[in-house]
Amino acid sequence: MSITPFKLERYYSLYEFKARVMLSSSDCESLSMAELLALASPSSMELWNNLKLGYTETQGHPILRQEVSRSYAGILPEHLLIAAPEELIYIAMQSMLEPGDHVIALSPAYQSLYEVARSIGCSVSFWPLRIEGSRWVIDPDDLERLVTPHTRLLVLNFPNNPTGFVPSKTEFDAIVQFARRHGLMVFSDEMYRLLEYHPEDRLSAICDVYEKGISLSGLSKTMALPGLRIGWLASQDTGLMERWLAFKDYTTICNSAPSEVLGIIAVQTRDRLVERNLSIILDNLKIAAGFFDRLSSRFNWLPPSAGSIAFPAWLGQYPVEELCRRLVEDHSVMLVPGSMFDHTGGHFRIGLGRRNFPQGMAALEMVLAE
Ligand SMILES: Cc1ncc(COP(=O)(O)O)c(C=O)c1O
Structure with a gap:
């Protein structure tokens, strides 16, 4: 490859x-480590002090998955895979795409969101953010022009890296309806979600509103803990987990034990x-x-x-x-x-x-x- x-x-x-x-x-x-540990509850401090540095569960620490699942409406701990965010993009794309598939990806975007698909042998069409005066805009009608009989996946990233753009709720609904109409998978990179300047601008996580949606989130941006290398994939599509785990066995097998416990503290004090x-x-x-x-x-x-x-x-x-x-x-x-x-x-x-x-x-x- x-x-x-x-x-x-x-x-x-x-x-x-x-x-x-x-x-x-x-x-x-x-x-800093001291800042984070100062926020720990007595029970997570006990987890930290008694932590053994062995291998961990491939899907991710059960308490961490339990805590993360609370932030979604329809996601259970068993619907979550914990790993480094960048690793999760790789795992998700590898387990979803085949050579010859067509992918629509928002642009500009973080390169791995379309480059992994290309490396698999997929063709990628970009859905451009445009400038109108002094603001970024998208046109959901573009999607109908980009879709082909081979389109398998739509890749989103709101709030967007690098523009900080978030669509309106009406635009977001139109995107979900488009995906549903064409039976597409949606990979939604939500690494910057929760950092909306006006809470009313916050969109639903795709995993809560679309049965074929996969949300990517994590601790690197929103929680200022990129060194933990902790993120998660969430989807209602329960058939995905087995494939995700099959790929993770070839990437890291499992997460760093200290990072998972520190991640529990972070999510509890989100x-x-x-x-x-x-x-x-x-x-x-x-x-x-x-x-x-x-x-x-x-x-x-x-x-x-x-x-x-x-x-x-x-x-x-x-x-x-x-x-x-x-x-x-x-x-x-x-x-x-x-x-x-x-x-x-x-x-x-x-x-x-x-x-x-x-x-x-x-x-x-x-x-x-x-
Ligand atoms: C949109 C987006 N997705 C995923 C990642 C990967 O996150 P991490 O570096 O924590 O693996 C980044 C990092 O910059 C990002 O901006």
Whole structure:
């Protein structure tokens, strides 16, 4: 099997542990071990203190699955598979797709959401997010033009990485109806769900509203714990689990035992973690809005409606790659150009979840002044 390199991850590997400020990161300010353990209930602290470092259950710790299932309306612990989020994209695609299948994927998107399908031998059509004035939009009617007799899967990601776009509930219903009409599977990457700036914008998890829907979620973004490598797949389609497990036996077999117990603590204190992260994001959003307002002749801001990232457009004289290069070389501040998402139009991704965001934006302003 051959697979195209993951552009964004390769770009990150150049700077992630070297740059002074990561101004494009999609995760929120990571919690320390002490911060997380301070939130533990007496019973989870007991689990932590008595933890034996053996192999764990392939499907995931039963208490972790029990806690995660509470956040869904129609998902039981036995409907959940726990693993690293990126691993779960791989497992889900491998267990769902065959060579020759056709896949419709939202674009721009996190590369693995369509690249794994391509590596299996599927053809992929992109469903584009478009810009209308100063906001991102989608047109659910596009889907009828993209579907073919071979279409097996629709890939969604709301809130979207990199744009922070969330469709309206009416648009979301139209998407689900489209999938149902054509009998499609829907893989919905919900890694940024719960980080909506207005709670009324939150969409249902696909696994709760569509019988052929698979939701991907996890602790990396919403809960600021990417180092735990804990996420989950959830679906009402109970036939999927056996295939998922068959693939997981060839990836990691089971999860890290400490990560699972720390994950239980995180899920049990979910609301406090989300509140902490949203508060960092909303503070940074104000700084971003002020910055792009002052420099509106040089940028199209395109404000996000949820999540920890945005995808503004650079309108300056030179290419956005050059802007990113100057920023990292002269100020050690890393910014990802849109080409890492196979996207043209001068976009770049900014990350709103880190506490040193103001320093990063100050450096960006200095580059513009130079
Ligand atoms: C939309 C989306 N899905 C999945 C992942 C993978 O998550 P993780 O890095 O925790 O495996 C990411 C990470 O950036 C992401 O942005």
